[in-house]
Amino acid sequence: MALTPARTMPGVLELLPLDQIAFQGMLDTIRRNYERFGFLPVETPVMEFTDVLLTKSGGETERQVYFVQSTGSMEQGGKPDLALRFDLTVPLARYVAEHEHDLNFPFRRYQIQRVYRGERAQRGRFREFYQCDIDVIGKDFLSVRYDAEIPAIIHAVFSDLAIGPFTIQLNNRRLMRGWFEGLGIADGEMQMAVLREVDKLDKRGMDAVRATLCAEPFSLDATMVDRILEFVQLRSTSLADALAKLDALGSGGEVFEQGRSELREVLTTIKALGVPESDFALNLSIARGLDYYTGTVYETTLNEHPQIGSICSGGRYENLAGNYTKSSLPGVGISIGATRLFWQLREAGLIGKASSSVDVLVTQMDAGQFPAYLALAAELRAAGINTEVVMEASKLGKQFKYADRAGIRFVLVLGENELAKSTVMLKDLRAEEQIEVARTDLVATLKSRISQAGSSGANP
RNA sequence: GUGGGCGUAGCUCAGCUGGUUAGAGUCCCGGAUUGUGAUUCCGGUUGUCGGGGGUUCGAAUCCCCUCGCUCACCCCA
The missing domain is CATH 3.30.930.10 (Bira Bifunctional Protein; Domain 2)
Known part of the structure; x- marks a missing residue:
């Protein structure tokens, strides 16, 4: 078969x-x-209903939408009125x-x-x-x-998240639109198209973008393209630097000035909110493709991994x-x-x-003592420790291997030696060490070890 | 939707200009080790060579078609 x-x-x-x-x-x-x-x-x-999802955006998103239809509706020749968001x-x-x-x-x-x-x-x-x-x-x-x-x-x-240093890059659509108007690019569609190209600056490089803007369908003249490229290269290194660079842009029309004053207020307030100046910057090549953005736009990148691109x-x-x-x-x-x-x-x-979400595995050393293992597990669970019990008898080595592969760091062994002494053998598979703990101290010892393990090196 | 690349064990791949029974590593399972995992040693399972057709005495290998995957563009998280 x-x-x-x-x-x-x-x-x-x-x-x-x-x-x-x-x-x-x-x-x-x-x-x-x-x-x-x-x-x-x-x-x-x-x-969602398809008319809800597809109102705004025309061709491009519609191509990417999954339509949803019940088999019954399909058999009757109906058209899907639902789609996945x-x-x-x-x-x-x-x-x-x-x-x-x-x-x-x-x-x-x-x-x-x-x-x-x-x-x-x-x-x-x-x-x-x-x-x-x-x-x-x-x-x-x-x-x-x-x-x-x-x-x-x-x-x-x-x-x-602790994934390394990052930079929140900001720009303002109004500032860009106003500036384009000042250059004589008045058409909104054209502005968007140019912004989309400019947005690729970091990815495609200066020369490629220049070539695209000079050629069809843009057909912008070379001096204008150079002015655009120079403008969008603006990056700031601190709040004071950002504000100074904004001032240095010269005066412009109403839209331009509105964008500039918004950016000033946003940048100043970000600092007042306690965000370190090293972690945010003005970047005039950030455009964002989505056309519903009107003012401030953001893009965040990891400093040490630029190839990852925008993460937010x-x-x-x-x-x-x-x-x-x-x-x-x-x-x-x-x-x-x-x-x-x-x-x-x-x-x-x-x-x-x-590590596994299971904190500890109670092994089955001696099949005859199974009830003792269940009682031990119940005690640990009552103390808020995520505990798994080996339910089927097998060789101890196999049980350790199971814990290791499952990512369970701590293992308990309770054999006749330990039962006689009212102790439990606690093994830390990662630290490769084991200690014998008095049964009365077990919960406290485990809890402290688990919290130590959790706080150190979740992201090595 | 447009244009390139690749399809051989679960995974990564080797397999010469066509030649006998298609191989390695890894993974998985068992044992060495009946109170100790990840290391080591020994043994074992695994394939319509993506599918169909053609050329040939003979095809994983050459040709055609098809399917699948993948990369770039468009767009975007």
Whole structure:
């Protein structure tokens, strides 16, 4: 009989338990920090009505949407009226519009869920992946101070994740648009197209971008392209440097000045929120492809791993839910692509082997003493220690091997020697040492060893 | 959606210009070791050579088709 191949579709990430523990640890850290900043949890269904999902964006996203249809509906020749969400922002817009009268504004929500995109599989690109979003939605108005709060949260998250030094890079769409207008590039589509090219500066290099902008369909003249490239190369090294460089840009039109004053306030407030100056910077080549961003935009990169690219990005948008309500709902938010982040950190060797969520394994030294092992486990569990008991008799060496492969660090042996002395043999598989502990001290000893093990080197 | 590359054990791969029974490492299982894992030694399991067709006395090897995977572009986490 032919077996069905056990396989998953490409573009999904499925993990072995120890990696799953590491991944969940990452999600926990993100969630903890989102909550620390006063964000409220929200979940929305993976499926939405297609008219909800596809209002805003035309061709490009529609190509990537998975439609959902019951077999019954399909057999009757119906068209799918459901689809899988491709991000968390569109469902948020629907959610806020639907519950507008029951929500408190400014509405601060976080959402950590999976989204789906029918893309061609590629290295580090997924069809199913986690997004970890925070957004603040205002009613009619939302202070630019919220734009400054976002980087403080990013800073807290990535400091806590302990994956090395990082830089939160900021720019402002208004500043860019105003500046382009000053150059004579007035058409909004054209501005966006140029921004998208400029955004690739770090990836494709100066000469490639210059060539693209000079050629069809841009056909910009060489001196203008040089001015653009010079402008977008601006990077700051400190708050004072950023403010000085903004001042040095000369005067411009109304939109330009608005963007500049927003950036000034955002940068100044970020510092006041306690984010070290080394960890954020002005970067005028940050554009973000998504066209709904209107003001501040963010992109965060790891200093020591530039090849990973952006690990967190977002920005400011006006009128989030314009397709669903007449109310004006401006917002600002970011998204961390946790699946991609985890995958890339693992590729870069920055994710250590996690320990099992099982703290200790009670071995079965002597099959006749099985009830004693169950009693020991019950005692440990009551003390809050995650405990597994070997239920089937086997050679002790095999039980140790099981613990080792499962990532369980501590093993208990209770044989006739120990029973006679009211002690337990405690072995630390990683430290390669074992000690004999009095039964009465066992819980305290284990707890202190477990907390020591947990606090040292989760990310080697 | 557009354009390149690759398909041989679960995994990483070798297999000469076509030649007999398709191989290595790793992994997994058992033993050496009936109170001690990761190291060492010994033994064992594993394949429609992606699929179909063609050329040939003979195809993993050459040709055609097809499927799968993969990289880049578009876009994005």
